[in-house]
Amino acid sequence: MPFLNSNINLEFNREKLFDSNLFKSLQIVEIHCASENRVILSKDIESQVVSPDWMNLLIQGDNKYVMQSLLESFKEKIDLIYIDPPFFTGGDFHFKTFIGEKNTYVSKAYSDSWDGGLESYINFIYERLILIKELLSKTGSIYLHLDWHVSHYIKILLDQVFGEDNFRNEIIWAYPAASVKTRKFYIRSYDTIFFYTKSDKYIFRDDPHIYMEYSDRVKTALKEDENGLFYYRGGSHNGKKLSRKVYVESDGIFPRDVWTDIPYIRANTSEYQGFSTQKPERLLKRIILASSNENDLVADFFCGTGTALLAAEKLGRRWIGCDITPQSIHICRKRMLDVKNSNDLFNWSKKYKKEFKPFKLSKIHNNENDFHIPGEYLNPNASSIPELITYKKPDFDVSIETKEDSIQITLSNYKIPYTQYLNPKIIQKISHFSDWIDYWCIDFNFQVDHINCDWTAYRNPKNRQLRLCSKIFNFKETGTYKVRIKVVNIIGHESEKDYIIEI
Numbered sequence: 001m002p003f004l005n006s007n008i009n010l011e012f013n014r015e016k017l018f019d020s021n022l023f024k025s026l027q028i029v030e031i032h033c034a035s036e037n038r039v040i041l042s043k044d045i046e047s048q049v050v051s052p053d054w055m056n057l058l059i060q061g062d063n064k065y066v067m068q069s070l071l072e073s074f075k076e077k078i079d080l081i082y083i084d085p086p087f088f089t090g091g092d093f094h095f096k097t098f099i100g101e102k103n104t105y106v107s108k109a110y111s112d113s114w115d116g117g118l119e120s121y122i123n124f125i126y127e128r129l130i131l132i133k134e135l136l137s138k139t140g141s142i143y144l145h146l147d148w149h150v151s152h153y154i155k156i157l158l159d160q161v162f163g164e165d166n167f168r169n170e171i172i173w174a175y176p177a178a179s180v181k182t183r184k185f186y187i188r189s190y191d192t193i194f195f196y197t198k199s200d201k202y203i204f205r206d207d208p209h210i211y212m213e214y215s216d217r218v219k220t221a222l223k224e225d226e227n228g229l230f231y232y233r234g235g236s237h238n239g240k241k242l243s244r245k246v247y248v249e250s251d252g253i254f255p256r257d258v259w260t261d262i263p264y265i266r267a268n269t270s271e272y273q274g275f276s277t278q279k280p281e282r283l284l285k286r287i288i289l290a291s292s293n294e295n296d297l298v299a300d301f302f303c304g305t306g307t308a309l310l311a312a313e314k315l316g317r318r319w320i321g322c323d324i325t326p327q328s329i330h331i332c333r334k335r336m337l338d339v340k341n342s343n344d345l346f347n348w349s350k351k352y353k354k355e356f357k358p359f360k361l362s363k364i365h366n367n368e369n370d371f372h373i374p375g376e377y378l379n380p381n382a383s384s385i386p387e388l389i390t391y392k393k394p395d396f397d398v399s400i401e402t403k404e405d406s407i408q409i410t411l412s413n414y415k416i417p418y419t420q421y422l423n424p425k426i427i428q429k430i431s432h433f434s435d436w437i438d439y440w441c442i443d444f445n446f447q448v449d450h451i452n453c454d455w456t457a458y459r460n461p462k463n464r465q466l467r468l469c470s471k472i473f474n475f476k477e478t479g480t481y482k483v484r485i486k487v488v489n490i491i492g493h494e495s496e497k498d499y500i501i502e503i
């Protein structure tokens with residue numbers, strides 16, 4: 001089908017997109033639960049979709065296949081979908097790898113260049129919008145975040161998929177531009193967020209927490225009357241300025257479609273993850289509070305550092321997140337585990353303090369081998385870099401101390417068999433074996449094919465220390481146990497080992 005009388009063709013094969021024989025299955029790899037009591041997965045998929053068996057879900061994989069596989073259980077079950085896909089910039093985006101306690105290394109997070117040009121990009125988004133529409137509940141909303149590069153094309157696509165009548169807003173999120181040097185055109189300083197709904201019956205909440213603050217000028221002019229209500233003196237009649245009391249709501253102004261009150265992420269803030277396209281939690285707070293109710297299901301299929309998931313978690317919504325890169329999923333996992341130390345969305349200067357609700361980490365089950373060294377980490381001078389698949393996985397050693405019914409594990413060494421293929425700039429930054437390690441977790445009673453994490457340790461940008469010694473774990477009964485340990489290094493490579501212990 002030609003798109004807009006241009007030579008761009010919309011290629012969409014409905015039969016193929018919805019052929020369940022081609023769908024890939026999701027494989028659970030890790031379960032995280034903050035409480036001492038393990039969450040046992042229910043076998044009944046349908047019951048997992050609603051409370052109380054619900055478990056939030058973080059999935060690594062191409063969102064096209066992920067959404068296809070979710071269709072079986074989640075058709076018309078998701079209340080709000082926010083997506084922030086690549087913007088068709090033609091460039092690469094980066095993130096900081098934090099090495100040990102002091103060093104960093106910048107590497108590619110994802111590429112935004114498209115071999116097939118605009119046509120391939122538009123078709124990429126088109127297929128995903130069609131799947132999103134299937135997953136959205138009848139009262140659901142979609143927010144699609146873009147900028148000047150292609151938002152005009154994608155608006156037409158959204159009209160086509162969701163219907164012009166279901167367009168609600170084109171939100172302009174304007175932020176102060178960083179030091180841009182151009183004097184050839186005006187500085188570009190806003191993103192566009194399209195808001196569409198599945199139908200004309202949709203959730204939209206007039207919640208004071210979504211209100212925009214008054215400008216400083218208005219704030220200084222505001223006075224409080226004897227009943228605690230706020231007003232300023234002003235108004236006009238027939239062109240004449242008046243000085244009557246104009247009452248306003250104390251919470252601020254109901255939001256317009258131009259949002260100027262949310263700053264971009266800065267490196268000195270606690271939410272900063274070192275990921276160049278990370279969005280602020282306050283942006284997602286407004287979207288989620290306005291377009292979903294508590295306990296509703298919110299999804300982000302291009303979740304990056306997991307901003308939408310974190311905001312959903314803190315606002316009492318259930319969530320599903322998906323990203324194609326293991327690095328992003330790794331950041332999301334750590335961010336969620338540490339949610340209690342992130343900012344409280346209703347009182348930003350305080351910490352959230354609550355533990356995360358249980359979540360499972362899944363992968364699309366296919367034959368792809370995740371085990372490769374991303375280009376930026378490779379040694380540019382190494383000759384004959386072997387086929388990536390032939391690398392041996394890193395190995396680690398532990399010491400295990402058992403006392404009566406308890407056990408404590410200490411990581412004692414970590415060995416990378418492919419250091420000669422790594423960029424020397426990384427090697428120079430390693431002074432202790434633990435500098436290789438970014439995360440490790442233990443399942444003290446491994447039973448099935450996924451790790452049920454009883455304990456985790458990880459670094460994050462604001463707390464770079466890593467515990468090498470686990471907590472003391474007490475077994476409730478004597479017996480033989482299989483302990484599984486997983487270690488994730490700074491490149492994102494995972495190694496697992498099992499130990500059999502007698503208690």
Ligand SMILES: C[S@@+](CC[C@H](N)C(=O)[O-])C[C@H]1O[C@@H](n2cnc3c(N)ncnc32)[C@H](O)[C@@H]1O
Binds near residue numbers: 063085301325
């Ligand atoms: C602009 S970033 C999202 C940033 C995110 N909103 C945040 O606050 O951190 C886009 C993300 O889309 C991911 N991505 C690109 N293509 C994808 C695909 N086909 N499936 C899933 N994720 C994809 C990239 O890996 C990247 O993390």
